[in-house]
Amino acid sequence: MKITLHHAHEARSMRVLWLLEELGLPYELQVYDFFDKSLRSDSYLALHPAGRVPAVEIDGQVMLESGAIVEYLAERCADMGLGRAPQSDERMAYLDLLHYGETLGQHLANLTQAHIVLYEPWMRSPTQMGLETKRLAKVLGRLEQLLSDGRDYLLASGFSAADVAVGYGIWLAPRFVHLDALPHVAAYRARLITRPAFAKALPPEGARRIYTQAFYEVPNV
Template identity: 80%
Template structure:
């Protein structure tokens, strides 16, 4: 299988980079700068017309949606055990959590837009940033309830592609919200950070990052 991942450091494509490392897959990585116009080049727009990451080329065919990419790739490496097939008792929970990553990602994207992409104070809406911060904390609260039964991962059956999908959001969330009131989410994040595959998906030393601050304060409304 020939796999090419189009990626920008710290963007949602990190989910797929992490998953590929967990799967032990052989792949080619093509990295782009989130802030320059490389994602809007004619060559890249021919792959992803919206100029976003991730996009993955698999044996000459292109996939663009990270949830679908994660689901498909996990199925291609059945011996690794990161998917849950149709007959698995946690199949429903697996699929739902895998795609819950986009619920988390929506609020992270809006906060990234508000704090970083809209770089001048006059461009920003403190009200919008405040609302999105509260919404992010609320969707993380669902995971706090799920994890309080003592499980190590999202599924009782163990680590899966859903952890890579959701885990990206858990990795990024403390840039915007405190996890002090979400102790089970915080402990889960620590477990994920200890995984060698996640460490390999982080930006290399000296790479240009999207997030330059450890924490982005909500501006005064």
């Protein structure tokens, strides 16, 4: 497979980068600055008309949705064992959890916009920021419940592409929500971020990041 991943550090394209590393697939990486409008260039918009990352070119075809890309690549590399076959008992849970990554993703994106993209205080709504924070905590609550039986990863059988899709959000979540009340999620996060493939998906030293604060507090109203 010839793969080119279009990526911005710390954006959802990290899911694809992480999975490519888990699968040991060769790829070319094109990195864009999240803030400098390079995702709005004519050449990038020709690839992704909405100007988002990821975009991935695979053997001349283009995919634009990180969950679908993760699912597809896990299927293409079935022998690596990160997908779950259509007839397997875990198939339903696998797909359900893999796509739950975007339920986390929507709140993280809204919080990123509110805390970081809308940089002037007057642009922000503390009410909306507080609500999104609570909704993110609630979404994490489902995972806390799932992991409370002592499993290491989302599926009882072990690490899968669903952990990559969800894991991006789990990595990011503590910038917005304290994990003290979610001990199983916190332990799961610690397991995920020590995976060598995850470390390779992080921005290199000195790269411009989206998230520069350890925690983004909701302003008092």
